[in-house]
Amino acid sequence: MNPPATAPDHAIVVEDLSRHYGPFRAVDRVSFHVERGEIFGWLGANGAGKSTTIRMLCGLLQPTSGDATVAGHRISRDPEGVKRSIGYMSQKFSLYLDLTVEANMEFFGGAYGIPRRPLRHRMEEIVGLTGLAEYRGATTGQLPGGIRQRLALGCAMLHRPEILFLDEPTAGVDPVSRRDFWRLIRRLAGEGTTVFVTTHYMDEAEYCARIGLMVDGHLVALDDPAGLKRVHVPGRVLDVRGEGLVAALPTAREVPGVMAAEPFGAGVHVRFDTGTCDDARVLGALREGGARVAGAEPVEATLEDVFLAVVARGKEWE
Amino acid sequence: MRQPVARFFIRVGALAAKEATHIRRDPRVLYLALGMPVVMLLLFGFGVSFDIDRIPLAVVDRDQSEASRRLVADFVASGDFVQGASLASEAEIEPLLRRGGAAAALVIPKGLSRDLARGEDVPVQVVFDGSDGMSTTQALARADAIAQAATMRIRREGGLSAAPPLRVSAWTRFNPTGRSAIYLVPGLMAYVLAMVSVLLTALTVAREWERGSMEQLFATPVGRLEIVVGKLLPYLGLGCLQVLLVLAMGAWVFDVPMRGSLFLLGVVAVLFMLGMLGQGLLVSVVTRNQMVATQGAMMSSMLPSMLLSGFLFPIENMPLPLRTVSAAIPARYFVHALRGILLKGNGIAEIWPDLLALSGFAALVVVVSTVRFQRRLA
Ligand SMILES: Nc1ncnc2c1ncn2[C@@H]1O[C@H](COP(=O)(O)OP(=O)(O)OP(=O)(O)O)[C@@H](O)[C@H]1O
Ligand SMILES: [Mg+2]
Numbered sequence: 001m002n003p004p005a006t007a008p009d010h011a012i013v014v015e016d017l018s019r020h021y022g023p024f025r026a027v028d029r030v031s032f033h034v035e036r037g038e039i040f041g042w043l044g045a046n047g048a049g050k051s052t053t054i055r056m057l058c059g060l061l062q063p064t065s066g067d068a069t070v071a072g073h074r075i076s077r078d079p080e081g082v083k084r085s086i087g088y089m090s091q092k093f094s095l096y097l098d099l100t101v102e103a104n105m106e107f108f109g110g111a112y113g114i115p116r117r118p119l120r121h122r123m124e125e126i127v128g129l130t131g132l133a134e135y136r137g138a139t140t141g142q143l144p145g146g147i148r149q150r151l152a153l154g155c156a157m158l159h160r161p162e163i164l165f166l167d168e169p170t171a172g173v174d175p176v177s178r179r180d181f182w183r184l185i186r187r188l189a190g191e192g193t194t195v196f197v198t199t200h201y202m203d204e205a206e207y208c209a210r211i212g213l214m215v216d217g218h219l220v221a222l223d224d225p226a227g228l229k230r231v232h233v234p235g236r237v238l239d240v241r242g243e244g245l246v247a248a249l250p251t252a253r254e255v256p257g258v259m260a261a262e263p264f265g266a267g268v269h270v271r272f273d274t275g276t277c278d279d280a281r282v283l284g285a286l287r288e289g290g291a292r293v294a295g296a297e298p299v300e301a302t303l304e305d306v307f308l309a310v311v312a313r314g315k316e317w318e
Numbered sequence: 319m320r321q322p323v324a325r326f327f328i329r330v331g332a333l334a335a336k337e338a339t340h341i342r343r344d345p346r347v348l349y350l351a352l353g354m355p356v357v358m359l360l361l362f363g364f365g366v367s368f369d370i371d372r373i374p375l376a377v378v379d380r381d382q383s384e385a386s387r388r389l390v391a392d393f394v395a396s397g398d399f400v401q402g403a404s405l406a407s408e409a410e411i412e413p414l415l416r417r418g419g420a421a422a423a424l425v426i427p428k429g430l431s432r433d434l435a436r437g438e439d440v441p442v443q444v445v446f447d448g449s450d451g452m453s454t455t456q457a458l459a460r461a462d463a464i465a466q467a468a469t470m471r472i473r474r475e476g477g478l479s480a481a482p483p484l485r486v487s488a489w490t491r492f493n494p495t496g497r498s499a500i501y502l503v504p505g506l507m508a509y510v511l512a513m514v515s516v517l518l519t520a521l522t523v524a525r526e527w528e529r530g531s532m533e534q535l536f537a538t539p540v541g542r543l544e545i546v547v548g549k550l551l552p553y554l555g556l557g558c559l560q561v562l563l564v565l566a567m568g569a570w571v572f573d574v575p576m577r578g579s580l581f582l583l584g585v586v587a588v589l590f591m592l593g594m595l596g597q598g599l600l601v602s603v604v605t606r607n608q609m610v611a612t613q614g615a616m617m618s619s620m621l622p623s624m625l626l627s628g629f630l631f632p633i634e635n636m637p638l639p640l641r642t643v644s645a646a647i648p649a650r651y652f653v654h655a656l657r658g659i660l661l662k663g664n665g666i667a668e669i670w671p672d673l674l675a676l677s678g679f680a681a682l683v684v685v686v687s688t689v690r691f692q693r694r695l696a
Contacts, residue, residue: 058537080539088537092530096336098343103336110332111538113325 011194016066028217041208048214087156091167097141112159146177202303233301248289333548355510375399376420385431503568504656505629516619519598520611527606577663589676590652596683623649
């Protein structure tokens with residue numbers, strides 16, 4: 001419950017961290033740690049307190065109570081030390097749109113106090129890493145979102161930070177760009193950078209080594225994706241296709257052993273305990289409810305399922 | 319020790335270069351900074367007229383008689399003049415005007431009462447400070463009218479039929495032709511510098527808050543002094559350009575002279591701008607919204623520097639409360655110093671009180687805004 005503050009393999013150690021706005025508790029007594037070189041996902045619905053957590057960890061926002069150690073620096077006592085060791089990509093897109101790609105990099109490099117010659121060298125590396133070579137002279141405001149996000153990431157990495165904080169870095173970006181972006185993040189993590197990332201996209205969360213789930217300012221679940229699925233969506237999930245399925249869901253829910261039955265994509269997902277129920281009984285109940293079943297196959301539970309299950313029970317953790 | 323100092327300059331350099339790029343790429347800023355002063359100079363220079371009221375009048379009374387005291391009383395009773403210092407000789411007039419101790423002086427020659435009694439022509443002289451914010455032509459007309467009325471009174475009282483005329487001759491110092499553009503230029507310079515400095519700094523900081531780039535900036539190790547200096551430098555440069563532009567325009571279109579030292583003028587201008595830039599930062603400490611910042615900047619700098627600096631309305635003519643407020647307006651000292659340097663050729667000996675006031679204000683606001691500049695969110 002009380003992790004040592006300076007564990008050498010912990011990039012971030014958070015202890016009882018809270019941030020209140022008046023009576024409202026945006027973040028309420030959150031504790032966890034992040035290991036070096038891992039991709040740590042920080043998930044939650046709108047207003048759950050993700051950005052507030054990140055801002056405190058970046059030394060931008062004073063905690064109401066509790067504390068955290070980031071890259072060996074206490075956020076309460078040494079926010080400047082924190083800032084030197086981290087890179088931060090804020091949720092709001094915050095490059096200078098009237099500046100060129102290169103001018104943005106030069107500015108942020110200068111802001112980190114990197115002298116001209118090393119900065120030139122580092123910019124070459126970043127341009128190569130992020131694939132921005134052909135856009136160097138372009139005005140940032142005229143570039144598509146995916147390229148801007150890569151530039152923002154590049155700017156946050158100029159000073160070789162130990163830890164990267166990315167607040168919804170792929171929001172509003174097309175799927176191909178998102179995939180490229182995540183390839184880049186995984187490569188950085190592979191080279192030893194710790195990545196703390198928030199996202200709304202559950203498919204992206206699958207890339208994270210571990211995930212913390214926030215509901216209304218509380219940390220309600222923390223595990224690797226497989227562990228989260230095992231604990232929060234146990235049993236077998238059957239993906240059923242056909243007609244009239246949604247109308248038949250109440251009948252399926254009556255079957256002993258069925259834990260959840262929800263619309264999913266074009267069909268429905270029914271989850272049940274394999275000890276007390278099986279595929280045949282589920283499909284039988286659906287037909288009984290008036291559905292015409294065209295096909296059914298077992299699927300892996302997704303983090304989306306976890307998220308829905310956890311949020312539905314969110315209040316229980318308070 | 320070398321490392322931190324070098325970093326300081328790297329950071330300030332990066333901030334200043336970035337800000338300079340914003341300026342170059344934003345046509346609105348360039349218009350505000352360089353187009354507007356020209357437009358305003360032309361508008362005001364050709365189109366504004368001024369009322370006169372309560373001009374401080376020094377008196378050199380060489381006659382020291384009942385008649386001379388009555389004449390002074392006539393000038394004061396008109397409401398156009400208020401009585402100022404009594405001087406022993408004409409030689410004291412010019413230094414007094416230079417210091418701003420009076421805006422006009424009445425010279426009554428020895429033998430006024432004797433000449434009046436004999437019915438002789440009496441020359442009375444009024445000396446005007448043409449560099450002060452009043453129209454000398456109008457002031458002269460008023461002085462003439464007062465003299466006429468005095469003549470009528472003397473005629474009635476003396477029962478004389480042939481009126482001995484009180485002849486007013488005017489002598490305008492510093493701005494002999496009485497053109498308003500000449501004293502408008504210093505005032506206008508104060509106005510545009512105040513506007514650009516306060517408004518643009520307040521706006522750029524507010525814009526960084528609104529865009530979210532301020533949050534990004536705070537996540538870097540950039541210190542607040544570095545932000546303040548980095549924002550200040552490019553606008554200081556822009557301000558110097560403005561000063562030169564307005565000076566050149568003034569000289570070219572309105573023949574505004576440059577009697578004093580350009581270097582001293584530069585020092586005064588930089589001190590004034592520092593104060594205004596600091597005030598702009600202060601406005602942005604109070605608000606993070608561009609709309610509110612604009613209004614805050616207008617209220618705190620543009621209006622006072624237009625209305626209370628002596629630019630359009632002479633300070634001597636203001637009611638006491640406004641005159642008191644104007645003492646806290648840096649533009650007032652700037653306008654005063656500029657007029658002195660440009661039109662009278664004043665040097666440090668005359669303008670040091672203005673320099674002192676401007677330095678004090680600049681130091682105060684830059685320190686306060688740097689201290690109050692929060693590097694944390696919310
Ligand atoms: N300065 C503030 N004053 C008052 N309330 C605030 C402030 N900042 C954030 N909040 C509130 O705190 C809660 C958490 O905000 P936060 O930005 O951390 O959410 P989030 O999880 O990042 O949400 P999103 O997905 O929308 O980015 C929200 O309800 C928000 O309204
Ligand atoms: Mg957020």
